[in-house]
């Protein structure tokens with residue numbers, strides 16, 4: 284019994300890890316800084332009416348969003364976005380697990396689901412608004428109606444492709460249904476589920492904006508449209524900047540969760556590459 | 558026949574897939590007594606894994622009967638544990654070694670402490686107590702195989718079925734694990750069905766060795782191993798009788814591979 288366990292981290296690799304973190308932060312921030320500088324120079328040399336320089340936009344950003352607008356527009360938007368994403372994941376994973384496990388359901392539903400997934404979600408927005416009225420729940424519904432499909436279809440695929448030997452192991456040790464879901468089906472599907480969630484996030488952000496462009500009086504999307512139609516160009520760009528930042532924040536949260544949920548998966552990949 | 562545990566009668570298994578029809582098992586019949594340790598050997602691809610999966614209730618036979626304790630097997634029996642040949646795929650990579658071994662015990666009526674003790678004992682028995690917190694993919698193939706064995710041992714089955722469980726294990730560990738199997742059999746009275754491709758191992762471990770023919774498979778020989786129940790890696794393997802038996806089994810397998818043995822018409 285001599286074989287050694289491959290240790291995950293040694294002190295030297297920890298130090299190297301810190302250097303890598305600093306390096307990647309520098310890389311992450313460096314390019315946007317460069318872009319800002321180029322943009323600033325360009326805007327000074329050749330001023331554009333619809334594309335002001337960065338200082339103007341950042342000033343507009345501070346004036347527009349830091350203050351009551353944050354509570355009146357940004358927070359409600361983010362709340363609907365959050366609820367929409369969580370609902371999409373819960374509904375997508377729950378329905379996907381059931382459909383993935385039951386063969387006849389899969390065969391019955393899969394073509395229909397592909398059809399719904401193929402519909403570009405924005406076209407549904409006016410219809411849903413008409414049917415359910417312009418209220419918070421409708422806007423959340425719009426987000427879910429678009430963002431649920433990647434999670435749902437990926438979960439079905441992930442559940443379906445669970446390794447047969449792992450399933451036989453669960454059967455031969457008579458694991459209960461709950462244990463099978465918790466310790467086999469969901470973890471086995473988790474790489475696919477996370478891939479679906481990643482796609483859903485960007486769809487959800489787009490739909491959050493679009494859902495607010497129709498007869499609304501608050502929200503990020505409403506504000507940006509308002510600035511646009513009233514020729515408040517710098518304010519409009521500051522709104523777009525804010526959307527970009529929300530996207531970055533979503534990606535960061537996703538990355539944080541994914542590294543934890545899929546630690547085993549990345550570990551296997553690392554071992555295979557070594 | 559006193560106290561029959563397992564009865565396999567005219568078992569036949571044909572795989573039907575989109576690529577064609579494979580008759581894996583032609584006609585296998587044998588019985589096993591309670592507390593017996595039976596080894597199964599046969600040429601590669603003769604259907605040993607298929608036979609075990611039918612007995613474990615994971616595959617439905619095409620025809621024939623399998624009875625455990627006089628009851629037909631249609632789904633996995635609760636008192637049985639199976640160590641899969643594909644050990645790497647039978648461990649869950651998202652669970653630690655300890656959690657993998659503990660998983661089948663979660664829904665049993667055991668108290669938490671008893672469960673932990675069983676897991677510790679099993680891991681110690683296969684020499685992996687130091688690796689309890691690791692993940693399976695951090696271990697070598699032989700170590701993974703031992704985790705799968707520990708999981709079966711901790712489950713405390715009445716019937717233990719092992720499909721080439723030591724294939725990836727080094728020689729010294731293999732000798733230790735062989736003695737562990739003998740101990741489980743002798744001290745806990747476990748009934749063990751053991752598939753191996755190693756002829757020496759089958760003679761050293763078994764009270765009986767069943768030699769299977771090549772596909773479509775039938776029982777070519779059912780050989781009692783008349784060695785003393787106390788076996789010792791060095792002394793037993795040095796016995797003239799041991800050499801005779803292993804030579805006999807070896808010749809039978811050679812005949813099986815060449816398809817020379819003629820199936821007695823029933």
Ligand SMILES: Nc1ncnc2c1ncn2[C@@H]1O[C@H](COP(=O)(O)OP(=O)(O)OP(=O)(O)O)[C@@H](O)[C@H]1O
Pocket residue numbers: 572573574579580581600601602603604605606607608642772
């Ligand atoms: N799921 C399957 N579908 C179709 N054919 C199969 C399937 N599983 C096994 N077979 C075929 O059945 C035969 C017996 O396979 P099996 O795995 O039982 O043999 P084995 O004796 O365990 O082989 P080995 O010694 O290599 O482990 C082989 O010819 C194999 O190709």
Ligand SMILES: [Mg+2]
Pocket residue numbers: 605606607642720
């Ligand atoms: Mg096999």
